[in-house]
Amino acid sequence: MTTNILPARGRPRRFDPDEAVVTAQQLFHAKGYDGVSIADLTKALGINPPSFYAAFGSKAQLYARILDRYALGGAVPLVQILGADRPLADSLAQILEQAARSYAADPTATGCMVLEGTRCNDPEAREAACGFHVAAQEVIRNSIAERSPLEADRLTDFISTTMAGLSASARHGQSLDRLVSTARLASVALAQVLPA
Template identity: 80%
Template sequence: MTTDKPARGRPRRFDPDQAIATAQSLFHARGYDDVSVADLTKAFGINPPSFYAAFGSKAQLYRRVLDRYALTGAIPLLEILGTSRPLAVSLAQVLEQAARAYAADPSATGCMVLEGTRCNDVEAREAACTFHVAAQDVIKNIIAERYPREADQLADYVSTTMAGLSASARHGQSLDRLLTTAQLASVALAHAIPAEM
């Protein structure tokens, strides 16, 4: 039989990777501003000096959480868009996957990056904005490979739709409604994209 209790006199070993995963859950569920250092140290089972020694600051921890989110929770844009399918089909899949991802966890709705772009902490907000702009650039650059003239407006439309899906999920909109919005947006994209040769 195993137990979670540490051996007498020996503290439980702190696992920074597990702490980052725990922080991701907290930031995603409650937003950056509503998670305090006290909340984090309690969740990690460490004291504030250990927290600052391990992560530097709450904003620096958030940056590491964003790195993890990019690998574990973000929409896989390159995987979806980097195919030979018609662009309208790929962009429709991006929007559908966004709707599904943003509603997947009822306790952590929306896109953590998009929600982070509105937080009050300047350093954390800039980190989230950097990730957001990088995702926008991926979308725009892939569109530009096929449709350089339309790349800006199509990428803006996709990014704006994703932001709306995230905000709507955060406010409790159901998956069915989010998918309907994604499907309507996909119809508009199909009309806006020139016929593929």
């Protein structure tokens, strides 16, 4: 959907909210939620603050919209990986390795946008990110519980903690090789707890 936003002077500008979400996602991923101001967003989107608020409501509402988009195409595809017909330890290992690769894929936007958002200062944005994080943990936990119910809580915590560590390490500049090495080391522990 494309709408016309009238600038203070001149001709109407073409403004595509879906393209704006892509641009804003790049900013949030690169700088983190707290590091992006309304001024940063309006400059990057080429609109003024009233137009921004008319299109998105607030910075936190835009962020929630971006999280929806991220969950569909940028996050680790948990359901697909866990739904594959293979040993659970292999699926969990693939999640960790794919997370490591994903978190380091773009040197200007490292880490997991959801995990990074769970630590932001805005309560509304933090709540949105935490909602996605809890939902992802539930997907992992439920999959583990189907095959190894006694290990579900412990292994979900292990996977979640490892992913958070991978995200933080990527954010701090750790190389892809080191992140993948960490994911593979964690996979050794998974294989010991969940023998094939």
